[in-house]
Amino acid sequence: MLPTVNIPIICRRALGAPLLLCCFIIFTPPTLALDKQALRRAITGPDRDVTDFVRDQVRRPVEVLDFLGIEAGMTVLDLYAAGGYYTFILSKAVGPEGIVYAQNTPRGLRFEEDRQDISQGEALDNKIRVGNLSNVRQIIQRLGDIGLAPESLDLVIVAQTLHDYYNPNPERALEMLFKLKILLKPGGIVGITDHVGLRGRDNRDMHRMEIQQAIDVAEEAGFRVETSELLRTRSDDHSRNIFDPRLNRNTDRFLLKLQKPQQQPE
Numbered sequence: 041m042l043p044t045v046n047i048p049i050i051c052r053r054a055l056g057a058p059l060l061l062c063c064f065i066i067f068t069p070p071t072l073a074l075d076k077q078a079l080r081r082a083i084t085g086p087d088r089d090v091t092d093f094v095r096d097q098v099r100r101p102v103e104v105l106d107f108l109g110i111e112a113g114m115t116v117l118d119l120y121a122a123g124g125y126y127t128f129i130l131s132k133a134v135g136p137e138g139i140v141y142a143q144n145t146p147r148g149l150r151f152e153e154d155r156q157d158i159s160q161g162e163a164l165d166n167k168i169r170v171g172n173l174s175n176v177r178q179i180i181q182r183l184g185d186i187g188l189a190p191e192s193l194d195l196v197i198v199a200q201t202l203h204d205y206y207n208p209n210p211e212r213a214l215e216m217l218f219k220l221k222i223l224l225k226p227g228g229i230v231g232i233t234d235h236v237g238l239r240g241r242d243n244r245d246m247h248r249m250e251i252q253q254a255i256d257v258a259e260e261a262g263f264r265v266e267t268s269e270l271l272r273t274r275s276d277d278h279s280r281n282i283f284d285p286r287l288n289r290n291t292d293r294f295l296l297k298l299q300k301p302q303q304q305p306e
Contacts, residue, residue, distance in 0.1 A: 082132035123163030207244035217261035263298035
C-alpha cells in the first residue's frame with residue numbers, strides 16, 4: 041500500500057494576474073509486484089524444510105500470494121502461523137524491507153507439527169533459524185492481546201483456520217474478522233484458504249466449512265470479497281475428515297480475498 045504524493049514543480053505569477061499559480065504533478069511510487077519466479081526459487085532452496093516443500097503442489101502458495109496482491113516491503117500477519125509453512129514463504133515474498141508477524145498461542149505452539157515428531161513451536165523456530173528469516177517477529181499471544189497498532193498491517197493470512205472459529209460459533213469468526221479489520225490499513229487484505237464443506241454434512245467434525253458461510257461472515261464484517269477457484273479439486277471426498285489418510289491432505293479448498301474499504305462508511 042504505497043502512498044500518492046503531490047509534488048509541486050512550478051510556481052510562478054501568471055501574466056497580469058495577482059495570484060500565484062502552482063502546478064503539481066501527482067506521483068505514485070511504482071508498486072513492487074510479486075516476482076513469482078524469484079519467489080519460487082527462494083522457496084525451493086536447501087534452507088526450506090522438505091516437509092513444507094511437498095505441500096506446495098496442493099497449496100500453490102506462489103499463486104495464492106499473487107492473487108492476494110502481496111508486494112515487497114509489506115507488513116503482514118500470519119494468523120495462527122503454527123509450524124510456519126506460510127511464515128517462511130511470506131518472509132521471502134516481502135523481502136528485507138518487509139515485516140512478517142507470526143502469531144501463535146502458547147497452547148498452539150505445543151501441538152505436534154504435521155508429519156513430524158516435533159512441536160509446532162519447534163518447527164517454527166527451526167524455520168526462522170535455518171532460513172535466516174530476520175524479518176520475522178513471533179507473537180505468542182491470543183489475537184485479542186496481539187499488541188499491534190490499528191491500521192499497521194497491509195495483509196493478513198488466515199490459512200485453514202476460519203473453520204475453527206466459525207463452526208463452534210459463527211459469532212467468533214465475525215469477531216475475529218472485525219479485529220483483523222481494525223489492524224489493517226485502508227485497502228488492506230485478508231487472504232483466507234480453507235477446506236470446502238457441503239451443506240448438511242458435519243463440517244465441524246470434519247474440519248471443513250461451506251464457502252458461502254465464509255463469504256457471508258466476511259461481508260457482514262464489512263469486507264469486499266473476491267473469490268478464486270485456484271485451490272479447487274474434484275478428487276476430494278467431502279464426506280471425509282480432512283485428516284483421513286485416504287485423502288493424503290489433497291482436499292478441495294476455497295480461496296477468498298477480503299479487502300477493507302479505503303474509506304469506512306460513516
